[in-house]
Structures are given as structure tokens and as C-alpha cells.
Amino acid sequence: MALLAVSGIALLALILYALLFTGRRDRRLPPGPPTLPIIGNLHQIPPKGSYLKFTEWATKYGGIYSLKLGPGTAIVLTDRALVKALIDKKSSIYSNRPHSYVSHNLITGGDHILIAHYGKVWQLYRKYISQHFSKKMVEEDHVPIQQAEMSQMLHDFMVRPEDHMIHPKRYSNSIAMSTIWGVRTPNINTPHMKRLYDMMERWSVVMEAGNTPPVDFFPLLHYIPQSWIGDNWRSRASRVGDEMNSLYGELLDQLYTRRKEKGGMLTFMDRVLDDQEKTGNLELNRHQLYFMGGTMMEGASDTSAAILLAGIQGLTRWPETQKKAQEEIDRVVGPDRLPTWEDFDRLPYVSAVVKEAMRWRPVTPLAFPHAVDEDDWIDGHFIPKGSVIFINVWGLHHSPSFLPPNITHPTVFNPDHYYPGQGKPPLPLANDLAISTDPNNRDHYGYGSGRRMCPGIHLAERNLWLGFAGLLSAFEFSGSGKGSEIDTDPQRAYSEGFLVCAKQYGLNVQVRGRTPEEREKRRQTIVAAQQTAQDDVFSRYS
Numbered sequence: 001m002a003l004l005a006v007s008g009i010a011l012l013a014l015i016l017y018a019l020l021f022t023g024r025r026d027r028r029l030p031p032g033p034p035t036l037p038i039i040g041n042l043h044q045i046p047p048k049g050s051y052l053k054f055t056e057w058a059t060k061y062g063g064i065y066s067l068k069l070g071p072g073t074a075i076v077l078t079d080r081a082l083v084k085a086l087i088d089k090k091s092s093i094y095s096n097r098p099h100s101y102v103s104h105n106l107i108t109g110g111d112h113i114l115i116a117h118y119g120k121v122w123q124l125y126r127k128y129i130s131q132h133f134s135k136k137m138v139e140e141d142h143v144p145i146q147q148a149e150m151s152q153m154l155h156d157f158m159v160r161p162e163d164h165m166i167h168p169k170r171y172s173n174s175i176a177m178s179t180i181w182g183v184r185t186p187n188i189n190t191p192h193m194k195r196l197y198d199m200m201e202r203w204s205v206v207m208e209a210g211n212t213p214p215v216d217f218f219p220l221l222h223y224i225p226q227s228w229i230g231d232n233w234r235s236r237a238s239r240v241g242d243e244m245n246s247l248y249g250e251l252l253d254q255l256y257t258r259r260k261e262k263g264g265m266l267t268f269m270d271r272v273l274d275d276q277e278k279t280g281n282l283e284l285n286r287h288q289l290y291f292m293g294g295t296m297m298e299g300a301s302d303t304s305a306a307i308l309l310a311g312i313q314g315l316t317r318w319p320e321t322q323k324k325a326q327e328e329i330d331r332v333v334g335p336d337r338l339p340t341w342e343d344f345d346r347l348p349y350v351s352a353v354v355k356e357a358m359r360w361r362p363v364t365p366l367a368f369p370h371a372v373d374e375d376d377w378i379d380g381h382f383i384p385k386g387s388v389i390f391i392n393v394w395g396l397h398h399s400p401s402f403l404p405p406n407i408t409h410p411t412v413f414n415p416d417h418y419y420p421g422q423g424k425p426p427l428p429l430a431n432d433l434a435i436s437t438d439p440n441n442r443d444h445y446g447y448g449s450g451r452r453m454c455p456g457i458h459l460a461e462r463n464l465w466l467g468f469a470g471l472l473s474a475f476e477f478s479g480s481g482k483g484s485e486i487d488t489d490p491q492r493a494y495s496e497g498f499l500v501c502a503k504q505y506g507l508n509v510q511v512r513g514r515t516p517e518e519r520e521k522r523r524q525t526i527v528a529a530q531q532t533a534q535d536d537v538f539s540r541y542s
Helices: 002-021 050-061 080-088 101-108 120-132 135-159 167-180 191-207 219-223 233-262 268-279 286-317 319-332 341-346 348-360 393-398 430-434 457-474 516-536
Strands: 064-069 072-077 376-378 381-383 388-391 475-478 508-511
Touching: 050 064, 050 072, 050 393, 072 080, 080 376, 080 388, 101 191, 101 233, 120 268, 120 286, 135 167, 135 341, 135 457, 135 475, 135 508, 135 516, 167 191, 167 268, 167 286, 167 457, 191 233, 191 286, 233 268, 233 286, 268 286, 286 319, 286 348, 286 457, 286 475, 319 348, 319 457, 319 475, 341 348, 341 457, 348 457, 430 457, 457 475, 508 516
Parallel strands: 072 388
Antiparallel strands: 064 072, 376 381, 475 508
16 A cells, blocks of 8 residues: 555656646746646647747747657757857757657657768768769859750740749759669659659658648557548658659669660669769668669759749849849840850859749748757857757748848848849859858858758759749749739748748740840741750660
8 A cells, every 4th residue: 555655646746747847947047938748739839830929929938948748858040140050160069850750769769861860871861962063063064064964954845835833843853863772753744753742742741840740759640540640641641752762763764774774864762872883881781772763862952943933923023033034144145045154153143032032932941950969068058969950941031020131121032132232243052151250241041050061062052043043034924813913922822831832823924035036036036945955865765
């Protein structure tokens, strides 16, 4: 009896402790919204559009605040100086990812480069990607492919303008497939492209903050039937994992077959396999190999397409920006050819269009979270080991409280935010601005921060610049449907998930020219560029 009494008292004490302390905010933490016992702030994080709520809290609690996720802690950064001080300057302890049962156990096995823990496998991924997607290698090997794919995108817009939502996706996916796997995406119905984007849409919804039960903070939730707490969350996640493994595994098998039958090519995955075969050191297993290639394909496909679609929205909603870009292109390039990467230094307004599109509608408005490996302090605030660190990209790009001086109207698409003026060189590319010692020099946070910055940034920057330069040189864009104004509301007009893309919108696409003769001349320029791309580049791919 005495033992039972003691056990009962101990159990009661544990329950009382949980009620009193679990979910409460330590006084040493940054401030934040009021908590509830046990769950902390979990009930306040919306399953959709959580970045808007995070930005609302930043306005109230400041550039650093804390959330209690049950027994866990999250730190939210919406301050440029703090992102620089913590994520960049202390990257040795801020480069990990929080463990996620859904993403690590159910979907990727921990081998997805975006969510992989900071360790040997992730470092190998970064080593290979840095070697084969360096600025030098991109400009020597990949820019001709990007230029050719841009030519086809313009041809596609010209002959099938009603498919304007898909053409940028084909463009970016074909660049990714060609440079990574040695396989093109020749048209919008190519099976691997459709499979990838369908899977990415489901992956994005599953991974948005607040969209799955908090099983990482309350492990007992594993044992509750999934339909009770989260709309079959486990089945949805497992389905995404099956689709990833199937697609990426097939691409690796096709690569092995092509290498055996036709030999190697100058692609990323070919070079990785060449290195492993040359040294005899199989540093990555099959699952890691195909996830490295597959997740590089994800990043190179989805982000560029989403930014192009958002940028077209902005250029159409504020047509004076479109006109200004086209005047610059006409002055420098003329109607007889398409822009090339060699024109970069002479088209600073086009560069400003790229930067503004990245700022105005970031693809990841709440960057994928970091995790801190040691206890830390900043400005008198305690950051406990294991805390989840969110970089609130939307707030950094849109909240007037946290903007640099050049961003004067954050809700408006206005490339003048980054335009240095006619005759002046463009601002440096994003990778150069990200390493500036002054955080206010940074153009945007679309590529991440610290050691987790996008390793394909050199390819992505050229994807976007060539895409916008080509589209603006070739076409006039205007709204269609009821009224002529495109809806750009971030909640109504954009998809859900941690990756955000414009929903279907109406668009009129007209070949540029003041007279029928000028329009026909530009059509012939597009046709000729497409034929050159076919002869010089596309013919290499079976």
C-alpha cells in the first residue's frame, strides 16, 4: 500500500509539473505571444499562411521572439542584423535542421539535402554541388543550355500562350534535368515533369508549419489513429515519400543505363559517378545518390518557375515596370536578337526585376527551419540548445519595421527598389550581396542563409535573369478575364504550403511591336533562336 501511495504521489507530481511548466516560456527567452499549459503556442500557429501570422507577431514582439511548441522552443528572426549575427556568423552551431518524424522518417529517410542533418552526408552533398555548380562551371557549361531553353520558352509562349502557367515550369525543369541528369524536358506533357510538380505540391502542403500534428514534441501522438488528429497525415506523408523514391530511383537507373549504352555526359550526376568510379570510394549509397540528384532537380525546377510566374504577375499588375524594362532591352539589344548572358552588365533594370520578384513574392516565405546545436545568447536573450530557428522571410521582405532604406513600398512590385539608374552597372548578384558585412546590403533572403544557402544559386540567378530578359524582349503582357487587373493578393492568389506559387491567372500574351511588320520581325527572331537551340544544343539529347 505504501508503495502504491508513493507511486501515486509521484505520478500526481509529474502531472502537476507538466501542467505548470510544460509549454511555459522561460523568462530568459525572447518575448512572445502568451502560452497555454502543455501546448504552449501550438494552437496559435495556423495550418495555412503561417508566415503572415509570424510577421504579425514580429510587428508586436520585435525582430527576435520565441514560441513554445509544447516542451520545445522556436526562435523567430525577422531582423537582418540578427540573421547575420546568428545564422551567418555563428554558422558552426546554427546549420543543423530540427528532426522531423514526417520529413525524415516517413518521406526522405533523412537524405533530402534540404532537411538532412548537419553531418557527413550533407557535407558530401555540398562538396559535390559546390564543385559542379560553381560560378565558373555554370558559365562555361550550363549557360548555353539555359540560353537554348529560354529560346524554346519564348517559342512556347508564342505558339501556345494559353499555357503560360506551364511554360516557365518546363523551362526551369528542362534546365535542371539537362544539367543534372542529361535528359531534357522537351514539352509540357513530359511525364517526369508532371510527376515532379504533382509530388512537389503535395510535399509542400505536408511540410508547412502547422499542417501536421506536433508528433516531434508529443511522441505519444504516434499511437493515436491518424484520422483522429490530422486528416490521415501519416498516409499523406508516406505517399509523398513513395513518389520521391520512385521518381528519383528511376532517374538514377536511367542514368546507369545511358552511361552503359552511350557513355557519359558533362552532367552533375555523371561527374559524381565519374569521381566515385575513379577513386573507388563509394562515399554515397544508392539512396543518397538519387536523393542528391533528385532534390537538386526539385530546387532548380520549382523556385525559378514560381519566381518567373510571380514576376509576370507584378509586371502585368504594374505595367509601367514592364515598359521600363522593355525600353532598356530595346536600347541595348534591339529587335534582331534575343538577350544573352553577355548583356548582363548593360541591363541593370532587368537585374532589378529579378531581385524585386524574389523579394515581392518569395517562394519560401517562412524559410525551412534551422536548429541550434548549443546554448547561445544574443542581446540578453537565451536561445537553448535544440531550439528551432525560423527565418521569417516574408517579414524581412514586407514588414515596414524591418526593411532596409531602399524598400519604400513593400506591397508594390517596383524594380526601382534595386535599380541603380540608367548607365550604371547592375547591383551584384545575390550570392555576392549575401556575404556583405552590412546586412542592409542584402537584396533578399530567397536563397536561404548561412551554410544552408542554396548551393545552386549561380544556376538559379542565371535561370531567372535569362528568363525575364527573354520574356520582356519578346512579349507584351496584360491581364485578361473580368477586369484587366491581375489578383496578386498573397492569400487569395497563391498556393498553400511551405513552397508558394501563383495560382492560375488569366494573361494576354502578344508578340511585341508597334506595327505588323515589327511584330513579324520579332516572331522570326524567336523562330530562328529556337531553331539554333535545336541544332546546337537540343540535338545532343536523345
